[in-house]
Amino acid sequence: MPIPLNAKKVFTGEIFDVYQWEQKMFDGSTETFEMLKRSNTVDIIAVQDGHIIVADQEQPDKPLFTSVLGGRQDHGESAEQTAKRELLEEGGLASDDWEPLCEVRPYGKMDWTVFVFIARDCKKVQEQNLDAGERITTRAVTFDEFLNLAISNNFAGREITEMVLRLKLESEKLETFRKKLMGI
Amino acid sequence: MPIPLNAKKVFTGEIFDVYQWEQKMFDGSTETFEMLKRSNTVDIIAVQDGHIIVADQEQPDKPLFTSVLGGRQDHGESAEQTAKRELLEEGGLASDDWEPLCEVRPYGKMDWTVFVFIARDCKKVQEQNLDAGERITTRAVTFDEFLNLAISNNFAGREITEMVLRLKLESEKLETFRKKLMGI
Numbered sequence: 001m002p003i004p005l006n007a008k009k010v011f012t013g014e015i016f017d018v019y020q021w022e023q024k025m026f027d028g029s030t031e032t033f034e035m036l037k038r039s040n041t042v043d044i045i046a047v048q049d050g051h052i053i054v055a056d057q058e059q060p061d062k063p064l065f066t067s068v069l070g071g072r073q074d075h076g077e078s079a080e081q082t083a084k085r086e087l088l089e090e091g092g093l094a095s096d097d098w099e100p101l102c103e104v105r106p107y108g109k110m111d112w113t114v115f116v117f118i119a120r121d122c123k124k125v126q127e128q129n130l131d132a133g134e135r136i137t138t139r140a141v142t143f144d145e146f147l148n149l150a151i152s153n154n155f156a157g158r159e160i161t162e163m164v165l166r167l168k169l170e171s172e173k174l175e176t177f178r179k180k181l182m183g184i
Numbered sequence: 185m186p187i188p189l190n191a192k193k194v195f196t197g198e199i200f201d202v203y204q205w206e207q208k209m210f211d212g213s214t215e216t217f218e219m220l221k222r223s224n225t226v227d228i229i230a231v232q233d234g235h236i237i238v239a240d241q242e243q244p245d246k247p248l249f250t251s252v253l254g255g256r257q258d259h260g261e262s263a264e265q266t267a268k269r270e271l272l273e274e275g276g277l278a279s280d281d282w283e284p285l286c287e288v289r290p291y292g293k294m295d296w297t298v299f300v301f302i303a304r305d306c307k308k309v310q311e312q313n314l315d316a317g318e319r320i321t322t323r324a325v326t327f328d329e330f331l332n333l334a335i336s337n338n339f340a341g342r343e344i345t346e347m348v349l350r351l352k353l354e355s356e357k358l359e360t361f362r363k364k365l366m367g368i
Contacts, residue, residue: 001246011195013202014218015293018195023244025316033245034198036220060207061217062185062292107291108246108340109199132209151350156292158342165349166335 003035003111015039019111037111042083043070043160045101046093047181048122051140053091054149057156058135066149067156069093069138079115087119089129091138095119099180104159114159118181143178187219187295199223203295221295226267227254227344229285230277231365232306235324237275238333241340242319250333251340253277253322263299271303273313275322279303283364288343298343302365327362 007021016036023033046053046069055069071086073079080098087093097120104114130136141149149155150164167174191205200220207217230237230253240250255270257263264282271277281304288298314320325333333339334348351358 004245011197011202013195014204014216016200016202016218016220018197018200018202020198023317025244026319027316029316031317032198034200036200060209061188106342132211132213133207133215135210158290158346162342162346162349165346165353168353169349 001108003037007035009037035109035111039072039074040079040082040113040115041070041072042079042086043068043114043116043157044083044087044119045116045160045181046087046091046095046119046122048093048124048140050182051142052146052181053093053122053138054141054146055090056137056139060133064154065156066152066154068160070157080117083115083117083119087122088126090134090136091122092124092126092128093119093122094125095122097121101180102163104163106159116159116163120181120183143182185292187221191219193221219293219295223256223258224263224266224297224299225254225256226263226270227252227298227300227341228267228271228303229300229344229365230271230275230279230303230306232277232308232324234366235326236330236365237277237306237322238325238330239274240321240323244317248338249340250336250338252344254341264301267299267301267303271306272310274318274320275306276308276310276312277303277306278309279306281305285364286347288347290343300343300347304365304367327366 003019004021007019009017010020011018016038018036020032020034022030025031054066056066058064069087069090073082099118101116101118147164150160155161167177187203188205191203193201194204195202200222202220204216204218206214209215238250239253242248253271253274257266283302285300285302331348334344351361
C-alpha cells in the first residue's frame with residue numbers, strides 16, 4: 001500500500017524518511033501507524049556478446065557480494081534515466097535496446113519500488129566512474145551461470161532471486177526469459 | 185551486517201528506529217551511513233490434524249492477505265515465547281512439539297530477524313484474542329495447498345515464499361520438509 005495522503009513526515013534521514021498517521025482501528029480507537037520512504041532503485045540485467053554482466057561489489061560496511069548493475073534514482077530522474085546512468089557509471093556500458101521487465105515493491109511497510117530493466121547489446125563506451133563508497137568489478141557470465149548466481153547466498157537483490165526461482169519452476173517462462181535476453 | 189557499535193540512534197519510531205554512523209570510505213573520506221532497527225518477528229508453521237493452519241488477515245490500512253501465524257517480539261521475550269504467545273492469541277492454539285526451523289534477515293539495511301518455527305500437533309485451547317488492529321480468520325489447508333498459497337501473490341511473508349520456492353526446486357528437501365511437518 002502507498003503512504004496515505006494524510007501521513008506526516010516525522011524524520012528525514014540519509015536514506016530513509018519516516019511517515020506517521022493516525023489510523024482508525026476496527027473497534028473505532030485510533031493508533032499511530034508508520035511507514036518508510038526511500039529512493040526507488042533500478043536493477044539492470046545487462047547483456048553483452050551473449051553474456052550477462054554481473055557486479056562483484058565491495059562497500060565500506062559490507063563483505064563482498066554479487067548483484068546486477070543498478071542503483072538509486074536521483075531526484076528528478078525517470079527510472080530509465082537512472083538505469084542508463086548506472087549502466088554507464090558502474091559498467092562503463094551503454095545500450096540502445098532497453099526493455100522494462102517488471103516493477104517490484106520488496107517490503108510492505110516501505111514506499112520503495114525496484115524497476116528491473118533489460119539492456120541488450122551493451123557496448124563499452126567509457127571507463128567505470130565509481131563513488132567513494134563503491135568497489136565494483138564487472139564480470140560476464142553465461143545465462144545458466146547467471147541463474148545459479150541469482151539464487152546463491154552471496155547474491156544481493158532478493159527481487160532478482162525470487163524472479164529466478166519462479167522462472168526455474170516454469171520451463172516455458174524460463175525459455176521466454178532466455179530468448180528475451182539472448183535473442184533466439 | 186549488524187548495526188555498528190558506534191552508531192547512534194537518531195530517531196525512535198512506532199516500529200522503526202533509525203541509526204547513523206560516520207563511515208570511512210575507500211578514498212579516506214567520511215560519509216554518514218544509516219540503518220534501521222525494528223522488533224524481530226516470528227513466523228509459525230502450525231500443524232493440526234494433518235493440516236497447516238494459515239491466517240486470512242485484514243488490517244486497517246491493507247486489503248485482505250494470507251500468511252502464517254506470527255507477530256512481533258515483545259520486549260524481554262525470547263523468540264520461542266513470542267511464538268507461543270502469538271499461536272495462542274491469533275489461533276487459540278497451543279503445542280508441546282516446537283522446532284526452530286530457520287532465521288532470516290529479509291532486508292540488508294534493517295536490523296530485523298524473522299524466526300521461523302514449526303509447531304506440530306497443535307490443539308485448540310482457547311478462543312482467539314486479537315488486537316484492535318487485527319481481523320484474522322484461521323483456515324486449515326493441506327500441505328500441497330500450503331505450498332501453492334505460499335507462492336501466490338496474495339501471500340504476505342517473502343521469507344516463507346522464498347523458502348517454499350527453493351524447496352519446490354529440490355524434491356528431496358521438499359520431502360524432508362513434508363515429513364518434518366506431517367510425520368511419515
